[in-house]
Amino acid sequence: MNDRKQNVIDKAHQLFIEQGFQSTSIQDILEYSGISKGTFYNYFSSKNELLMDIFRRAFRKMEQDRNAMLIGADPSDPEVFINQIEFQMTSNRENKIIPLFEEVYFSSDQELKQFIGIGQFKTLRWFTERLADLTDTSSHPFLLDAAIMLNGILLQSIRFYQKANGDSASIRPVVSYSVKRILNMLENLPVSGEQLLPPEILNDWLPTSNTEDLDWRKKSTR
Incomplete structure (x- = not known):
C-alpha cells in the first residue's frame, strides 16, 4: 500500500470517529486528506469499501x-x-x-x-x-x-x-x-x-x- 493511500485511510478513520461514518461525506474525506475525487475512486470504489479497508487493516x-x-x-x-x-x-x-x-x-x-x-x-x-x-x-x-x-x-x-x-x-x-x-x-x-x-x-x-x-x-x- 502506498503512503498516499495510507494517509487517506488514516484521515478517513479519524473523521469517522469524530463525525460518525454516516455523517462523513466523501467530500469531507477529499478536503481533509487533500486528494481529488479521481484519486479517491482510484483507491476505493465507495465509502463503504474505504471503511472495510480500515477494518481489514486493523x-x-x-x-x-x-x-x-x-x-x-x-x-x-x-x-x-x-x-x-x-x-x-x-x-x-x-x-x-x-x-x-x-x-x-x-x-x-x-x-x-x-x-x-x-x-x-x-x-x-x-x-x-x-x-x-x-x-x-x-x-x-x-x-x-x-x-x-x-x-x-x-x-x-x-x-x-x-x-x-x-x-x-x-x-x-x-x-x-x-x-x-x-x-x-x-x-x-x-x-x-x-x-x-x-x-x-x-x-x-x-x-x-x-x-x-x-x-x-x-x-x-x-
Whole structure:
C-alpha cells in the first residue's frame, strides 16, 4: 500500500470517529486528506469499501500479533488464551474500531452489516479453535455453544465492569473470569449432553467460497 493511500485511510478513520461514518461525506474525506475525487475512486470504489479497508487493516494487524503470542507458549494453558483475548479486545478499543462496529451494527446498510457479521463469525471460529486446545475431546461437540456464550459474557461483562470502575479500568479481570466460567461449564456439558448448535454449522455460516470478497485477510489490490 502506498503512503498516499495510507494517509487517506488514516484521515478517513479519524473523521469517522469524530463525525460518525454516516455523517462523513466523501467530500469531507477529499478536503481533509487533500486528494481529488479521481484519486479517491482510484483507491476505493465507495465509502463503504474505504471503511472495510480500515477494518481489514486493523484486524489483520491484531490477528497477526495475537497469534504470535502462541510462539513458544503452551496452547493448552488458559492464561495464554486469556492474554490473547485481552490483547484482542484492548487493540480494538485502542484502534477505535468499536464505535465504528456499533454504528454499522445499528445502521440499515446491509453490505457493511454482512461484512461485520463475517468478522463476528471469524471471532467465533477462533474462540472455538482455541477452546479445543484447552479441553479434551469429550467437550468438543459443545465448543460453538461455549464460544457464543464466551463472546456474549465478555461483551456484556466488560460494559458493566467499566461502568462500575471507569473506562480506563483493566479488562483482564473480566476476561479471566469469563474464560474460567466457560471452561468450568465445558467440564459439565459432556455429562448432560445438552447441545444447542453443532460446531460444524460454522462451515455453513462461513464458507470460504462465499466470503472471499469480504475476508478480513483480503489484501487490497488498488
